[in-house]
Amino acid sequence: MPIVSRRMTEPPLGTAARLQLMWLASPALPVGGFSYSEALxxxxxxxxxxxxAQAATWLKDQLHLSLARADLAVVSRAIGAWLRSDLPRLTELNDWVRLTRETAELRLQTEQMGRSLVEWLKTRQSTQPQPDPRIDQCASLKPAPTWPVAFALAAAQCLPSGSQTQGAAVKEALLSFAFGWAENMVQAAIKAVPLGQSAGQRILQSLTEHIPPAIEQALQLPDSQRQAFTPMLAILSSQHEIQYSRLFRS
Incomplete structure (x- = not known):
């Protein structure tokens, strides 16, 4: 007689929630992500x-050394904090993101994108029957809501609040965040290197293979090991601030 496992499995997200997360990953989301290259x-x-080849290597390194150890880890913690309405924890995470940005233009990027996402959430809320008080709480973060914390709120609005489904749902939200970053960065590479569309698609394919392990790394990372330490990226970002001719804001 086969043994039936008693461990409860997590049901998949519903279609509406999955579409909302796809929407958050879209380059058409009006937050200005297309205007940044993050020192690329x-x-x-x-x-x-x-x-x-060099563009693919650069972006894969950035994914594992920067995004997985910082922003993805913050998003994963911030989603739970939004679901609990834990404003002190969210303030702590928001301050960490802002204070660990290694250059002025990278800090301005995360603040501008965070503000823009909150404005989009306010506009979307006008069509909803019930207001979400967390949007005003996010807007009140000083001096600005950062992109990972604001994204976490948008994702939390899509996810079920029950703890039984939270683990798998958070992972899907991180897939949305990471893929949105990857698509924007590939588009930046196509314009800046420059590259053709086929080359961009090959780089994106390579990044999608690296995103799941990066997410696992972020989910397992304790707060004490979260870090923002990418010296070469910081040096190049500083140089970009005074670069004579440029297409991007970072």
């Missing part, structure tokens, strides 16, 4: 990225 443009200017 400076890497091109410095001759560090000049072809498809």
């Amino acid at each position: 443009e400076a890497a091109v200017e410095a001759g560090l990225v000049s072809n498809e």
Whole structure:
């Protein structure tokens, strides 16, 4: 007689929630993500990225060394905090993101995108029957809501509040966050290197293979090991601030 496991499995997200997360990953989301290259443009200017292979390597390194150890980890914690309406924890996470941005332009990027997402959430809320008080709480974060914390709120609005489904749902939200970042960065590489559309699609395919392990890394990362330490990225971002000719804001 087969043994039936008693462990309860987590049901998949509903269609509406999954579509909402896809929406958050869209480059059409009006938060200005397309206007940033996160120092990739400076890497091109410095001759560090000049072809498809180098662009792919650069973005994979950034995914694992920067995004997984910082923003993805923050999003995963912030979603739970929004579901609990834990404003002190959210303030702590928001301050950490802002204070660990290694250059002025990277800090301005996360604040501008965070503010823009909150404005979009306010506009979307006008069509909803019930207001969400968490949007005003997010807007009140000083000096601005950062992009990972604001994204976590948008994702939390899509997710079930029950703890039984939270683990799998948070992972799907992180997939949305990471894929949205990957698509924006590939588009930046296409313009800055420059590359063709086919090369961009190959880079995106490579990044999608690296995103799941990066998410697992972020989910398992304790707060004490969360970090924002990418010296080369910081140096290039600083140089980009005074770069003579540029397409992107970072």
